[in-house]
Amino acid sequence: MAAHVLRLRFDLLIGALRGRPRDVARNVAGLAALTLLVVAICTGTVRLSAAGTDVAAVVTILAGAGIALGFLLAPLVAGWDDPLDPRRFIVFGAETPRLIASLLPASLISVSAFSLIAVSACVAIMWAEHSVPPALGALGGALFALTCLLLSKAAMALAALALRPRQSRELTGLFVIAILIVVVPAGVFLAALQWEGSIPSQLVEAAGVLSSTPLGASLAIPARVAAGASPAAHIAIALATVIGLAVLWAWLTRQLVSTTDRPASGRARRGLGWFNVTPATATGAIAARSLTYWLQDSRYLANVIIVPVAGLLAAVPLLVVGVPVPIVALVPVPIMALFFGWIAHNDLAYDSTALWMHLASAVRGTADRLGRLAPVLLVAVPILAVSVPVAIWLHGRWALLPAMAGVCASLFLCGLGLSSISSAAAPYPASRPGDGPFQQPQRTGGGLAQGVVLVGAVALSAPVLWWAWLSLSHSTSWAWTALWGGFSIGMGVLIVGIFIGGAVFRRRGSRLMEFAESS
Numbered sequence: 464m465a466a467h468v469l470r471l472r473f474d475l476l477i478g479a480l481r482g483r484p485r486d487v488a489r490n491v492a493g494l495a496a497l498t499l500l501v502v503a504i505c506t507g508t509v510r511l512s513a514a515g516t517d518v519a520a521v522v523t524i525l526a527g528a529g530i531a532l533g534f535l536l537a538p539l540v541a542g543w544d545d546p547l548d549p550r551r552f553i554v555f556g557a558e559t560p561r562l563i564a565s566l567l568p569a570s571l572i573s574v575s576a577f578s579l580i581a582v583s584a585c586v587a588i589m590w591a592e593h594s595v596p597p598a599l600g601a602l603g604g605a606l607f608a609l610t611c612l613l614l615s616k617a618a619m620a621l622a623a624l625a626l627r628p629r630q631s632r633e634l635t636g637l638f639v640i641a642i643l644i645v646v647v648p649a650g651v652f653l654a655a656l657q658w659e660g661s662i663p664s665q666l667v668e669a670a671g672v673l674s675s676t677p678l679g680a681s682l683a684i685p686a687r688v689a690a691g692a693s694p695a696a697h698i699a700i701a702l703a704t705v706i707g708l709a710v711l712w713a714w715l716t717r718q719l720v721s722t723t724d725r726p727a728s729g730r731a732r733r734g735l736g737w738f739n740v741t742p743a744t745a746t747g748a749i750a751a752r753s754l755t756y757w758l759q760d761s762r763y764l765a766n767v768i769i770v771p772v773a774g775l776l777a778a779v780p781l782l783v784v785g786v787p788v789p790i791v792a793l794v795p796v797p798i799m800a801l802f803f804g805w806i807a808h809n810d811l812a813y814d815s816t817a818l819w820m821h822l823a824s825a826v827r828g829t830a831d832r833l834g835r836l837a838p839v840l841l842v843a844v845p846i847l848a849v850s851v852p853v854a855i856w857l858h859g860r861w862a863l864l865p866a867m868a869g870v871c872a873s874l875f876l877c878g879l880g881l882s883s884i885s886s887a888a889a890p891y892p893a894s895r896p897g898d899g900p901f902q903q904p905q906r907t908g909g910g911l912a913q914g915v916v917l918v919g920a921v922a923l924s925a926p927v928l929w930w931a932w933l934s935l936s937h938s939t940s941w942a943w944t945a946l947w948g949g950f951s952i953g954m955g956v957l958i959v960g961i962f963i964g965g966a967v968f969r970r971r972g973s974r975l976m977e978f979a980e981s982s
Contacts, residue, residue, distance in 0.1 A: 494574065501578045505585040512592035517667070519593060520686035523586060524670040527607055528678040530582075534575075534611040538618040546573070548623060549716045559720055563713050570616060579608040590685035599688050606681035606701040613708035620715035677704035741837075745826040749834025753810075757838035762813060766806050767842055771850075774799035792857035793867065793935075796850045800871035801920055803843035804878015808916040810835050811886040811975065818979045822972045828965025832883045836961075839879065847871055866931040866942035869949025873924040876953025880960025881916045881923075887968040888912075890978055923956055924949070 504526075511519040547566050570576065583604025590600040674683035680700035687694040737754045741747035757763040774795035781791045811818065821831050851871060855864045889912040921928075930945035968975070 497574060497578060501581055504582055508582065508585040508589050512589050516593055516686075516689045519589065520683070520689065521666050521670040523589075523682050524674050524679045524686060525666065527586075527682040528673045528676070531607070531611050531614060531678045534615040535618050538615060538622055549620075549719045550623075559717050562720070563716050566716070567616075567709070567712075570612060575615065576608070576612055579611050583608045586682065586685070590689060593685075593689045595685045595688045599694065600685045602698070603681050603684035603701070606684070606705055609705045610677065610681055610701070610708065613705065613712055617708055617712045617715060620712060620719060624715060624719055675700065677701075677707075680704065745824070745830040746833045749821065749826070749831055750837035753835050753838045754841065756813070757842070760813075763838070770799055770802045770806065771846065773802055789858045789860075792854050793863075796847065796854045796867065797870050797874055799850060800843075800847055800875040801878055801917065803839060803847070804875045804920055805882060805913070805916050807835060807839050807879060808882040808885040808912060809890055810882070812890040812892060812978075814979065819976060822976055828887075828968035829961055830965075831968050832887070832961045832964045835886070836879055836883070843875060847875065860939070862939035863931075863934055863942055865946035866934040866939075869927050869942075869945035869947070870924065870931045871949075872946075873927040873949035873953040874920055876950075877920040877923045877956040878916060880953075880956035880958070881919045883957075883960040883964035884967060885912045885916050885964075887964050887971065887975070890975070923952060927952060 508523070511522060514522075547569055549562060549566060583601075586607070587597060587600035587604045590603075591597050670679070673679035674686070674697060677700065680697045681704075683697045684694040684701065687697055737751035738748065741751040741754075757767075777798050778791045778795050781794060782788070814821075851867050852864065855861055855867055891912060927945050927949040930941045930948055934941035934945060
């Protein structure tokens, strides 16, 4: 079985250079680009032989963790198919354990595996120049290559099992947003570092943290030896990572060969949109409906655009009266977080008569409250994740990053919790579907609900604001108190608000329907 799979794997590699000229040209171009990238990485790695031990450790650990993360995310984002998909071998009648034992060695016969082996060999050669025993350098490189390979295999198996039947532009967009949340803040952080001829202390700390994680433990083994420390803990983490990933991939493989896909109409599946992405529950259905409205209705889009503008406008008077720019840089983002939490305080009124679907289907009140928060979270979290590090970069003190994150989390989550209550307890007339975003109906109330949500979110976040002020004016040690306090208070208010709002929604169902019909 193993020999047969290996022959098939070699045939697949050679087959990539056959076929239509356009496909062959694309494959050759991709192979050439990958070769240049591997050569550049290997050249840079070997050149670290002349650098200091600390520099070599930081660069290899950070770069290795980034490569490993890429092997995990790329199959999920790009939707790559595994050339050795276990389901293709079901017709041979092989037992699952034998199939698993045959597929893993065959996976080493691939362009990505060859690239990993080349990079790992260069890492071992580089550390040998730093007086690290070749065996330990080779051990770290081999564990790194296996970690990346198993991450890729597990990701492709997971995509084939759970995501492939539901591939859509919405799902791809979610993955892209998730990557931006990580990449953009990291890029801002790196751009703000003071390089002055040595590795910044922040990168040294980041490498130290990553060295104790599955992503960086393998490449930290030779680095620890070069620094004169024991690598036992990192060897244990790296081995546990490889074993755990192998077990996970074996379990996913067993699920793949024993699961039959439910046939479905491709035309119907393409038309589901967000309903094809969210879970098949009441909360998921409401979230999908809300997302569809938010991303197509100009009324919602206008609200989303106004929030960042309002945050930036708040900084103008401060600059005019002479407040220092580093202080002003800290103001817009918390205001944006506050208004993002407040933006859903009258969400139910935007449904108009469509509210009857929720009431007629007798959904739980908490499902309605949770589902309506999905669009706000999808829009606000990426914007805040990018804005917070940018604000700290403009301020210049990265030690305040935890405090800023805690303040924004508290204001945003407290606003969502109070909005979950307000939209069910005190909705007021809003522009109807099809109306312009700035066309507002005449109304006699509604200001109280708006004010209560805004003032309430600020009042509940007062402890976090105080801790953040202490971190700014006294000691930065208060920044971590603000971070954990902000998340704790915000999550507590959000959970309580969802349950209270759900109870109010169920109790006032008939009155809410009357409001929707008359407004």
